Amino acid sequence: MSLSVxxxxxxxxxxxxDKQVVSLTDLRGTPVLLVFYPFAFSGICTGELCQLRDELANYTDAGVEVLAISTDPVFSLKAFKAQEGFEFPLLSDFWPHGEVAKAYGVFNEKAGMAVRGTFLVDAEGAVAFAEVNSPGDPREQSGWKDAVAGLAA
Structure with missing residues (x-):
């Protein structure tokens, strides 16, 4: 079961x-948008993350740190980031496989991947927005932007 607001x-x-460890605890005091996605280089995932890249200022201008998370190994993520020019970290939940996705309730055991889960974590560490999309179901990012605007209000 995934997390709720x-x-x-x-x-x-x-x-x-780049094999640098990113910790949610270290980001306390800053809102964080967590974007779980199935696989680097896949069609829908690439489209979603490219839209996030192109609209990143909507989040960074509001003081929100953006983290994208998949079960891909770091080497795939490094190539994916370089190819697409992402300016936010791509985190690897590769090993233990999918443990963070499991903690957020967005791991598909059968396929061994994260599903499309999006969580806005406020500066105190509480979930301020939560949305989980089915495999093959692209996300509409307007809800994330509204949630970010709500934090700033």
Whole structure:
């Protein structure tokens, strides 16, 4: 079962595409948008993350840190980031496989991947927005932007 608004966001530490560890605890005091996605280089995921890249100022201007998380290994994420020019960290939930996605209730055991889960964690570590989309169901990002605007209000 995925998290709901008001739940405490599970803590995690994951390597980014450069093998640098990113910890949710270290970001406390800053709102964080967590964007779980199935696989680097796949069609829908690439489209979603490219839209996020192109509209990143909507989040960074509001003081929100954006983190994208998949179960891909760091080497794939490094190539994906370089190819697409992403300016936000791509975190690897590769090993133990999908543990963070499981903690957020967005891991598909059968396929061994994260599903499209999006969580806005406020500066105190509570979930301020939560949305989970089915496999093959692209996300509409307007809800994330509204949630970010709500934090700033």
């Amino acid at each position: 008001g739940d405490r966001a599970p803590e995690f530490s994951l390597p980014d595409q």
